[in-house]
Structures are given as C-alpha cells and as structure tokens.
Amino acid sequence: MDALIKNTTITYREAIKQAIREAMQKDEKVFLMGEDVGRYGGAFAVSKGLLQEFGPDRIMDVPLSESGFVGAGIGAALKGMRPIVEIMTVNFGLLAMDQVVNNAATLLHMSGGQLNVPLVIRISCGIGRQLAAQHSHSWEPLYAHIPGLKVLSAGTHEDARHMLQPALNSPDPVIIFEYTFLLNAEGEVSEDAGMVDITKAKVRRQGKDISIITYGAGVYKALEAATVLAAEGIDAEVVDLRVLRPLDNETVFDSVRKTHRALLVEEAWGAVNVSSEVCARIMENIFYELDAPVMRLGGQEVPIPYPKHLENASVPQKEDIINAIKKIMLHD
C-alpha cells in the first residue's frame, strides 16, 4: 500500500498554496479575498502567482477593512459562493470579531435554521518571528469558545495541504489557523492522502507511556520531544487535537486510556485556554484511568516580548516538554 502513496517534501507555505489552487480549480464558486493576497502575492507569499492564474475576480485584494470584508465574505457565502477569506494575522482578526461571532456563528441559529454560512476564514497566527506584543498572538481559544464555529488548527504540512477542501465542503463557518513560523519549514505531504477528517483529532505518534495532547505550534515540538524521550526509554504518544471546536473527545480519551498519563501543551496563554477544557473533560470522563495528575504547559501570561530569548521563554519549548514528562514519569 505504502508504495502507492506518493510523498513529496514541500514547504508549509507551498502546502497552503496548493490547497487553495486545487480548491479554486475544482469549484468556480470558490474565491480568495484578503489584504494583499493578489498583487503583493500575499503578506507571507502564500498566494503568490494565484492572481495571474485565476484573475482579480477570484483573487481579490481588499482594502484594510477587516470587519467590512469578513462581513462581505459572510454575505457572499449566504448567496451561494464559497469564499476563502484570509485575515492576514490573528491580531487584525479582532476588528472582524463582531462579524465572526454575531453573524457567521449565529445566523443559522437566529434564523431558526433557514441560513447557512459556508465561509472559510484562514488566519495566520503564533509566535516565533520576534514580532512583539501585537503580532505574536495565539488566539485559537478565543475562537474555540464560540458555538457555531468550527475551529481548525493546521499544525502540520499534511493538514495545511488537506484541511481546506473539507472546510470548504462544510455548510457551517470554519476558521483555519495557520502558523507563520512554519511557512519556510519543509515537511512531507502525501499527495494521495485525501481530505482530512475535520471532526477528528489525529494521533501523530503512537506511544504507550504518556499522551502529549497538543495542537498547532505544539505538534512538531511534541514530536521532537517524543523522539528525544524515546532514546531515554520513554514512549510518548502525540495527539494533535487539530479540531479545537467541536473537540473530539474520543481520540483524546482513547489515548489516555492507553497511556494513563497526559501532558497538555499549547502556546496560548495558560489560563482559560484549550488545554483547560481538555483537562476538564479528562477529569469528568476518565479520571480513574489516570496514573498521574494531568499537567499543562501553556504560554506565560505576558504580552509577547520582542527579544528572542524572552520570546522563547514565553511559550513551552521542546526542553520544557521533555522536562515535564520526566517529572510526570518519575512522580517527581
């Protein structure tokens, strides 16, 4: 079977671009709009070349009017189009938060089931490029709080490549988080993998001793930590939540039932983040499966500082994951 699956190594940026291109080739109703997506080629060069391929009606540059163009995306979705709206970075997303919360997430309900909003919003986010306090946010939890949204996090190349199509197939609004620090990183993508199941978390590495439950920027760090730990005789499983709303309980519970230990890792500020919710669900549902208390590693509660050493110290690193797991395993 393996021989039939064609793997290619591409950058995260290229993975996203291929996903957009393929979706646009497949369906004329799909169009991309966002700040600088066309003539500039995308603030992070994700959509470079797409304007030339699809023309300005389908690769639409928009003015700096986040609320306006996200609202327009919702309106276009209501009337039969399949817009992909790019919000350049999550910090600008707050300017459109009213549209996301009060319209996109709410219209199906307020209209008593008469309206669907098949809108996809792509947002780049995360820390790691020394962009300081207003451009380094991990606000997945803000969006994951809102009923009516589906919130996805593309922590791997595979998901960057194969999450967009199922998101576009959803009749409900989907937010996809992408990670700017990964853009230049190369990774493997299987071309024939097909669509990601956007209702399910994904076990990225099988293990029997402890479950590292994470998403987004935490996924590769957790995998690297697991490799180091394996050399020391600790066999960690890595669960990529991937779908932050609605959360997939079962994949998480199955993993913890197997390993009996859990470390939750994410870059969002520690208090009231996704890990808080996952931790509570483990306690409520499978407490007696645990051999050790669930531990969390989250972002330090500080606006993200500019200097590299302080930026690094603001979010869990590979070493922090390794240390935390040793602590849990040794009941230290």
Add this chain to the structure above:
Amino acid sequence: MENSLDKLHGTDLLYRMMLIRRFEEKSAELYTKEKIRGFLHLYIGEEAVAVGVMQCLKAEDNILSTYREHGHALARGVDAGSIMAEMYGKQEGCSHGRGGSMHLFDIKKNFYGGNAIVGGHLGMAVGMALAARKQQQNSIICCFFGEGAAAEGEFHEAMNLASLWSVPVLFVCENNLYAMGTAIRFSHAVTELEKKGPGYGIETAVVDGMDVLAVEEAAKKATEMIRATGRPFFLVCNTYRFRAHSMFDAELYRDKAEVDEWKKRDPITRLQKSLVGLNIITNEDIEELNGKIETEVQNAVDFAEAGTWEPVEELKKFVYT
C-alpha cells in the same frame, strides 16, 4: 406624482402603513401584558420609509434590516402571524421562535433579518451583492439602517467596498434623528448625511421620509439606477420615531413638544388626507381598511397564542448543520 395615485395603489400604500401601525400598537399592548419580552423597538412614525422603498423591490431582491424591523418585514409581505408568533417566541414564528422581535428572518421572501448589532449587517449586504454580481444575477440588495449606524466604522467600510467593487446595494438610511437617546447633532460632525455618499463615489439622494409618495419616487429612481448600472445607491430618508427607542426608554432626551410637532407630519394621516382630498378614496374606505386590518392583526395574535413552545430537548438545534 398624480399618476401613481390611482385608487388601487393609493389604498395599497395606505393599507401597508396602517397595518404596520396597528400591528405595532398591538405589540406594545402585548408587551405590557408580558406576552412579548426582550427588547421591542417600534417603528411607529417611520412607516413611509419601509413601505415606500419596498414598493420598488422585486421578489428576487433581498432585504437586510435592523432590530427595528417589524415594519420592513410586514411591508415585504412576511406573514403577520409568523411575525407575531416569533415575538411570542413560539416555534411557528418566522425564525422558529429563536430570534424574537429583533431577528425576523424569512428567506422565502428574501428577508435576511433583523440584525441587532448596529451596522453589523452592512458588510453582509455588500457581500450578498458581490455574490449577485459574480453569479450574474440582476438582483438588488436593499439594506436599511439608522443614522446611528452611519457613525459606525462598518458604514464607512461598507460604502467604500460597495463603490470600489461596483455592486448593487441600495443603502437606505432612516434618519430618525436619535441613536437611542443621542441626537444626531451629538453624534455626527456633519448632520446632512447625504453629504457622505459622494465621498465614496456613490450616487445619493435625500427625501422626506414622512411622505410615502416621495419615498417611493426616490426609491424608484434609485432602484432604476442600480438595475441599469449595477452600482450602489445611498438614499437618506429623514424621518422620526414617535415612540420611545424601546420599551425601557423614559425619553428624557427630547421634548414632548418636539414629538408633537413631528406627529403633525404623520405619514399615515398625510396620505389619508391627500387621498380623500383628491377624491381617490373616502373616509368610509379608510374605515373599511381599519376593520380589515383589525381582523388581520387579531388573526396574527390568535395564531401566536395558538402557537407551541419548542421542546427543551431541541435546545441545541441550529448551532451546526
């Protein structure tokens, strides 16, 4: 304007405005009886705007409105019973009871709601118009909002986008002079709102919103222009709300004398007088209309009363498809 004043048309305009008036008077009564809860924003005094504009829209056109939208829904032909049932919170309501007074939706009538975030629907209107253009449909998106919304960033973003993208939106600003209790002079540096259209390259007109025939004529020109060019249009209707902002408003911010002065320009009395004066209809015709409307409103109330509560087991419906 004489030509538009034949008996059939004149009676129709009058009937629609009187229906809105009576329906809302009844709603206020039912609010005090606690049949209707939440916020209730009455349109009384502003009926000429919804009725006049709606005359110029076709079935395939789309309407978005504000939280003060009973009038628009009725003028669009949304069933009065389903609106009343919605305000009761019954599942026979036009939004299955989930929305209430501020969120009336009827997609079969292309009535896209009741939005209760001031200015929150303007961007959507632009997007719906963009979709219409992309799909080469010749429909208009008509978006009602108040002068309060014209102070929101959404207004400026939506006007710019609509003009930039050249899409068929009819922006109808119902300037009733008060954003809740804040008079226009305290919220707009330039109170002649019609001056804001040209800044965005949008064709603009201003009209006496207390005169249904004037509104209709202005909306007719506006919609003809939009259909011919595909471009947006900004129509400012100067009007006045006779009642309080909502049922919780003690109206400390305006004089009774001011309200009384505006009531002399009541759009319903005005049309009645001119139709009777021109011998197009008689006072008996008006009485007959009154009777018909009374029955219709009572039927709506009966429908709402007979409606049923959605089972609590269904609470989590309508969150995901």
